[in-house]
Amino acid sequence: GAVVSQHPSRVICKSGTSVKIECRSLDFQATTMFWYRQFPKQSLMLMATSNEGSKATYEQGVEKDKFLINHASLTLSTLTVTSAHPEDSSFYICSARVSGPNTGELFFGEGSRLTVL
Amino acid sequence: GENVEQHPSTLSVQEGDSAVIKCTYSDSASNYFPWYKQELGKGPQLIIDIRSNVGEKKDQRIAVTLNKTAKHFSLHITETQPEDSAVYFCAANNAGGTSYGKLTFGQGTILTVHP
Numbered sequence A: 001g002a003v004v005s006q007h008p009s010r011v012i013c014k015s016g017t018s019v020k021i022e023c024r025s026l027d028f029q030a031t032t033m034f035w036y037r038q039f040p041k042q043s044l045m046l047m048a049t050s051n052e053g054s055k056a057t058y059e060q061g062v063e064k065d066k067f068l069i070n071h072a073s074l075t076l077s078t079l080t081v082t083s084a085h086p087e088d089s090s091f092y093i094c095s096a097r098v099s100g101p102n103t104g105e106l107f108f109g110e111g112s113r114l115t116v117l
Numbered sequence B: 001g002e003n004v005e006q007h008p009s010t011l012s013v014q015e016g017d018s019a020v021i022k023c024t025y026s027d028s029a030s031n032y033f034p035w036y037k038q039e040l041g042k043g044p045q046l047i048i049d050i051r052s053n054v055g056e057k058k059d060q061r062i063a064v065t066l067n068k069t070a071k072h073f074s075l076h077i078t079e080t081q082p083e084d085s086a087v088y089f090c091a092a093n094n095a096g097g098t099s100y101g102k103l104t105f106g107q108g109t110i111l112t113v114h115p
Helices: none
Strands: A006-007 A010-013 A019-025 A032-038 A043-050 A067-073 A076-081 A088-098 A106-108 A112-116 B002-005 B008-015 B020-027 B032-036 B043-049 B056-059 B062-067 B072-077 B086-094 B109-113
Touching: A006 A088, A010 A019, A019 A032, A019 A112, A032 A067, A032 A076, A043 A067, A076 A088, A106 B043, B002 B086, B008 B020, B008 B032, B020 B109, B032 B062, B043 B056, B043 B062, B043 B086, B072 B086
Parallel strands: A010 A112, B008 B109
Antiparallel strands: A006 A019, A019 A076, A032 A043, A032 A088, A067 A076, A088 A106, A088 A112, B002 B020, B020 B072, B032 B043, B032 B086, B056 B062, B062 B072, B086 B109
């Protein structure tokens, strides 16, 4: 299947700092990527849809100024958690949609575990 | 919007037995139903998917069935092995609609296969 890479896989930061997570589609172009958040033993919660060359679309309840998303190229989307606090500690996962008419297939990155001290 | 319910939340089987996980969905417009396997500390991995124009799909030990009328779909794993132990998520999406790519996930099933 298609390969989606996330970096870093783990990050620990102090409260109040900002953290950037990268999501790359390695062997295909992705006009749309998705960012999910997953708490321990819970399902994936969609945070936002990242569209190449335009503003991200955020799900209800997700603070766009808190979670900045940039999709500057067809292979890279970044999620920046600004002024991180301990409650932002979570597993962040990106996915990318394989292009094609109505394929719907999504491939996920390996996830990035954020721990805010 | 779409709502996906998944059962059971935990499933424990002996090696060699079969495992079945069931999901129901609410939006009749949904037409794409993938299943993901997630191992500890990793991202979900697509293991099989089915579209609404098909009733059943099989890939070696894994099969998925879809009942559009009842709006439910199931994952079947035969001859389970310890390495099948993981969390499994079902999902649903209207692959041709404006929510294209926005999957709604079930709650997940923790599958444990005992040697």
